[in-house]
Amino acid sequence: MSAATIVSLPDQATARIPKMNFLSKENGLLSWLLTGDHKRIATLYLISITFFFFIGGALAGLIRLELLTPQSDLMAADTYNKVFSMHGLIMVFFFLVPSVPATIGNFVIPMMVGAKDLALPKINLLSWYLYIVAGGMMLYTMATGGVDTGWTFTTPLSTHYLNSNVISAGLAVFVAGFSSIFTGLNFIVTIHKMRCPGMTWFRLPLFVWSNYAASILMVLGTPVLAITLVLVVLERTVHIGVFDPAMGGDPLLFQHLFWFYSHPAVYIMILPGMGVISEVVSTFSRKRVFGYTAVAFSSVAIAVFGFFVWAHHMFIMGISNYAALVFSLLTMLVAVPSAIKIFNWAFTLYNGSITFETPMLYAFGFMGLFTIGGMTGVFLGATGTDIHLTETYFIVAHFHFVMVGGMLMAFLSGVHFWWPKWTGRMYPEKISQLAALITFIGFNFTFFPQFILGTLGMPRRYAAYPPEFQALNVFSSAGATILGVGYLLPILYLTWSLKYGEIAGENPWQATGLEWQTQSPPLTENFPEIPIMDHEAYDYEWLARQQQKEVASVG
Amino acid sequence: MSDSTATANGTLAEAHHEHPPYQRHHFETVSQQFDATNFAMWLFLLTEVMFFGGLFTAYLIMRNWYYPAFVEGSHQLSIFWGTANTTVLILSSFTMAMGVWSAQMKRKGMLLFFLGLTFVLGLVFLGIKSIEWHEKWEKSHVPGLRYSGQSFLNPASDPEVYAEYHDKPLAPDMASKTEQYFFLYFAMTGMHALHMVIGIGILGFMIIRAKAGAYTSGHYTFVENFGLYWHFVDIIWIFLFPLLYLISRY
Amino acid sequence: MSHISPVLWQFLVKWLTNFALFPPEASKIAPQADALYFFMVLVSLVGLTIVVLLIVGFSILYSKKRHPEAVQIEGSTLLEATWTIIPLGLFLIMFVWGALLYFRIYTPPANAMNIYVVGKQWMWKAEHPGGQHEIDSLHVPTGRAVQLTIISQDVFHSFSIPAFRVKREAIPGRYTTVWFEATTPGTYHLFCTQYCGTNHSQMIGDVVVMTPDDFRKWLQGSTSGHSLAQDGERLFASLSCNACHNTRPDARGPNLVGVYGSHLALANGQTVTVDDAYLRQAILNPSQNITQGYAPIMPTYQGQISEEGVFALVEYLKNLDSDYRIQQTLNTTVLPADSEGKAGGQTPAAAKAGGQGRGPGEVQQ
Structure with a gap:
């Protein structure tokens, strides 16, 4: 290893993966399907969300392929509508929402707080099964012809004007919702009640704080989506107007209820990703996160404000001008904590000792792209510019910058960061750095032209578009192929590393979190004995002292 | 092993090795286990509040828009049965609370008695509810499946209700909105009944476990948490009763 | 340039000749909307530059090679306050500016000429007070405030004219209004921007802006005989x-x-x-x-x-x-x-x- 790295691996000639670990403890399919171990459930989640990510990704590829030409020539308009609807539904409910919390969060949160498991292991397993049932229903929806409501289920379109599988899609999302409710509930209980001795709230890693904030949103927001979908399904089957004005319903009621969940949902998606970035930036710059309390409270602030901004999705929908005013102001307020986070991460680098391993590269990607995504969110939060930009490709580009440029980068950063802990082996560094670079370039090529398209007025969800928009669409589609390569690479080399990667040892990154102070992969009960937290989070001096002591005692 | 994971103090470690059989392996102490599950139950009830909250929002908007239809729709409900059911539920909450108390006092016989009573009262509630629903079916007040607005266009055609309330006929457009009322009536009471059915199912399971003495050896967490759920379902009804049955009376 | 394939070459030429960053400004409000838009672009660029400079600068200055030992710093209340208050201030400016624009776009002047618009799957129908009916097009004069009263007959639609920077949802069961004053004669895109089912992308049309004289002629030429x-x-x-x-x-x-x-x-x-x-x-x-x-x-x-x-x-x-x-x-x-x-x-x-x-x-x- 060169000087410009912090990676410290055990001697490869003698190092072995510990014989007893959570992966090797029991064998056989049943030992996985009936497990209560949070790390095994996280592994199940990792496999399942990767599966759905690639389905959603393939659908995205179809969308970009269709948009190469202005006419709807590859697919009929009807098919295109189904493709983008399924892309949205799968990516939002089956990838983004569970990605960091249910996968990485599930794996590390109990270790971070110094517990043996989540508070409710059976509920944790139940939430994975609910996810699988929901996923199965979604695949069934797709196999039997798909659904073309868009992921937003807009009424009365979804309740009375379409004859695709709205009911099975709605119920799939309903079930997936309960999966995320149970995950969030489990996290909150664990963080409140399972912290090890000495682990005060302000010694928690920031990843725990941000997941805690996201869990509050899951627990309070998702039930509203659930009942809304029940009402949609009932309205569709019984033909009574709750949402359809032709039958005496209120179409804006649906919008209010849906966005009451779905706006906080974007914070459910991004907050855990922000937590990953805090961990990664601190570890690879060897410094405590700048302004720990500010970052921690900004997560909570986002969660709280996040509940009171939903109507900014409805500025042009005939809510009163004054309601728009209030919601616009609150939207501006929710943008501030995100800015605080970005600057705190940047200043964490100051006076650090920075190395550039893959997780850090993804984190840099996140910071750049999320800044763009966040700033363009302000364009849409300001009522005046929202009128022109909403419902165009501008908004598509905006949320892809936040969700793909932000969240997916954070997810990949986290997967690489905790991969040695998870599997006990390192991923190959050079090729993964290349993948991070390809992803970043491909991403910008794909989504930046969409900002211009949106400003020019190209509406979203169009199978065919006026020919003058073609050039930018071709750029975007070309970028998507690069992006596709960027996403395929990790799955290849990560799989490869399962067998051939270098042995990682306990703490390859020299990180301070409790999860790094135990063997990799960890024992089923995480720690041989429950740890006592006797230092602040991100205390690298403490870590150095520990290592000195160890050297001294061995020597 | 690195020193970082210093051993917890002796008593904790001891407790870990000599814990009672009902303590799950990942908890350090029984009280931690109790705290955690209890807290989880409260959180779950919070999600339930949000879940019903969506329905109540829809109800409030519709009621505000179509008040006359909601008033006459509510006249179709039997306040007698509604009151009876309210009493049954409040009673069952009392027996449930007594059940929790018996479990805390480790009195198996009493626990079985109170759980059984709660179980029966739950069934009585559902029985009365089904009588009411059946009546709606008979009078064609089931939206989507069997609906007629006759009772509202021409109240005199419904002599029983007419004798009590002397409702004026609703205009046709308003009369058609009574379907919204009954839709919400069925959605809300149906969702509530679904919670009752789940509760009764769990009660049955608890009675079987209680017979084996599962809750009277000091570990009554499950009974206590279920009690919270049961009281919650009861409270939902306390809101539903005036909102659906007593619209013009307060 | 012989080594570039002719298809690609043509494509590049086409792109460069048609390149635009924003649509034509054809209404009175458009320059005002664009002013705010460019202000926001500017703020974003400055913000992005600061973030990128910080990341790149610190990465170079404090890379492990140059700076092998990190110096622990707790944080700084002054800096926290700075990057709370400055963004907040900027966002509030955008909020106020945006709100002024929003109220202008959605508050029609009293003397506006009213045109009724019905959206339905998948067409726009415009009804002029003089009895002229149009489908998937809208003729308006320059120099006169035009108010649209919009409704949908079935599902949500959205009436969008990018060149005017205005857009309003067509909602089933209730009227919405928007207004504009066209400035430059020409033909502009009319889009439905709210997803409305199978042929959503076909629910498009033309907004034809005419001089008042041409418009008068058009009105006379397309009258249906009664108002x-x-x-x-x-x-x-x-x-x-x-x-x-x-x-x-x-x-x-x-x-x-x-x-x-x-x-x-x-x-x-x-x-x-x-x-x-x-x-x-x-x-x-x-x-x-x-x-x-x-x-x-x-x-x-x-x-x-x-x-x-x-x-x-x-x-x-x-x-x-x-x-x-x-x-x-x-x-x-x-x-x-x-x-x-x-x-x-x-x-x-x-x-x-x-x-x-x-x-x-x-x-x-």
Whole structure:
């Protein structure tokens, strides 16, 4: 290893993966399907969300392929509508929402707080099964012809004007919702009640704080989506107007209820990703996160404000001008904590000792792209510019910058960061750095032209578009192929590393979190004995002292 | 092993090795286990509040828009049965609370008695509810499946209700909105009944476990948490009763 | 450039010649909207530059090679305050500026010319007061404020004219309004931007902006022979509205002359201002909108009149300024052919002027 790295691996000639670990403890399919171990459930989640990510990704590829030409020539308009609807539904409910919390969060949160498991292991397993049932229903929806409501289920379109599988899609999302409710509930209980001795709230890693904030949103927001979908399904089957004005319903009621969940949902998606970035930036710059309390409270602030901004999705929908005013102001307020986070991460680098391993590269990607995504969110939060930009490709580009440029980068950063802990082996560094670079370039090529398209007025969800928009669409589609390569690479080399990667040892990154102070992969009960937290989070001096002591005692 | 994971103090470690059989392996102490599950139950009830909250929002908007239809729709409900059911539920909450108390006092016989009573009262509630629903079916007040607005266009055609309330006929457009009322009536009471059915199912399971003495050896967490759920379902009804049955009376 | 394939070359040429970063500015509000937009772009660029400079700068200065030992720093309240207050200040400027723009776009001036727009799967229908009907296109003059009263007949649609920087959702069951003043003659895109089902991407059209002279010619050339108000009058007669709303002392329904714009006391105790939305509600859901002193006997017309029909009735009622015109419709019922000759004398412009000139009168207090 060169000087410009912090990676410290055990001697490869003698190092072995510990014989007893959570992966090797029991064998056989049943030992996985009936497990209560949070790390095994996280592994199940990792496999399942990767599966759905690639389905959603393939659908995205179809969308970009269709948009190469202005006419709807590859697919009929009807098919295109189904493709983008399924892309949205799968990516939002089956990838983004569970990605960091249910996968990485599930794996590390109990270790971070110094517990043996989540508070409710059976509920944790139940939430994975609910996810699988929901996923199965979604695949069934797709196999039997798909659904073309868009992921937003807009009424009365979804309740009375379409004859695709709205009911099975709605119920799939309903079930997936309960999966995320149970995950969030489990996290909150664990963080409140399972912290090890000495682990005060302000010694928690920031990843725990941000997941805690996201869990509050899951627990309070998702039930509203659930009942809304029940009402949609009932309205569709019984033909009574709750949402359809032709039958005496209120179409804006649906919008209010849906966005009451779905706006906080974007914070459910991004907050855990922000937590990953805090961990990664601190570890690879060897410094405590700048302004720990500010970052921690900004997560909570986002969660709280996040509940009171939903109507900014409805500025042009005939809510009163004054309601728009209030919601616009609150939207501006929710943008501030995100800015605080970005600057705190940047200043964490100051006076650090920075190395550039893959997780850090993804984190840099996140910071750049999320800044763009966040700033363009302000364009849409300001009522005046929202009128022109909403419902165009501008908004598509905006949320892809936040969700793909932000969240997916954070997810990949986290997967690489905790991969040695998870599997006990390192991923190959050079090729993964290349993948991070390809992803970043491909991403910008794909989504930046969409900002211009949106400003020019190209509406979203169009199978065919006026020919003058073609050039930018071709750029975007070309970028998507690069992006596709960027996403395929990790799955290849990560799989490869399962067998051939270098042995990682306990703490390859020299990180301070409790999860790094135990063997990799960890024992089923995480720690041989429950740890006592006797230092602040991100205390690298403490870590150095520990290592000195160890050297001294061995020597 | 690195020193970082210093051993917890002796008593904790001891407790870990000599814990009672009902303590799950990942908890350090029984009280931690109790705290955690209890807290989880409260959180779950919070999600339930949000879940019903969506329905109540829809109800409030519709009621505000179509008040006359909601008033006459509510006249179709039997306040007698509604009151009876309210009493049954409040009673069952009392027996449930007594059940929790018996479990805390480790009195198996009493626990079985109170759980059984709660179980029966739950069934009585559902029985009365089904009588009411059946009546709606008979009078064609089931939206989507069997609906007629006759009772509202021409109240005199419904002599029983007419004798009590002397409702004026609703205009046709308003009369058609009574379907919204009954839709919400069925959605809300149906969702509530679904919670009752789940509760009764769990009660049955608890009675079987209680017979084996599962809750009277000091570990009554499950009974206590279920009690919270049961009281919650009861409270939902306390809101539903005036909102659906007593619209013009307060 | 022989090594570049001709297809790619042509494509690049085409792109470079057509390249634009924002659509044409063809309305009075467009430059104002763009000013805010460019301000935001500027702030974003500055913000992004600062973030990138910080990351790149620190990465170079404090890389492990140059700076092997990190120096632990707790944080800085001053810096936290700085990057809380400065973004907040900028966001608040954007908020206020944006809100001013929003109120301007969604508050039509009193003298605006009204055009009714109905969205339905998958077409736009525009109804001019003069009786001109258009499908998937909209002709407007320059230099005159135009207000659109929009409704959808089925699902959500959204009426978007990028060149004007205006957009408004077409909502089933309620009217929304937006206004603009076109400045540059030409043909611009009209999009439906709210996903509305299978042929969403075909729900497009042209907005044709004309000089006032051309527009006048176009109006004359495309007239259907009778104004929208006359359509409404005919509907008023054929639906027998005049059986009750007939201005007689013993009429079962309130007198509708001059009702538009007035404050009306309802049977349920509320007072409403009679506007387009109220008239629509009163026609479709009469029992919730009974005028004080009248019995709830009016049947609902929900499902019996198309949204275009409601527009015609609303336009008729807006311009109803004398008992005489209602009494005429009584004859119309008997002799439909007769009414055309009698009511046709009034030009749309005159009817409009009459409607605008009337002050709000109190009716049925």
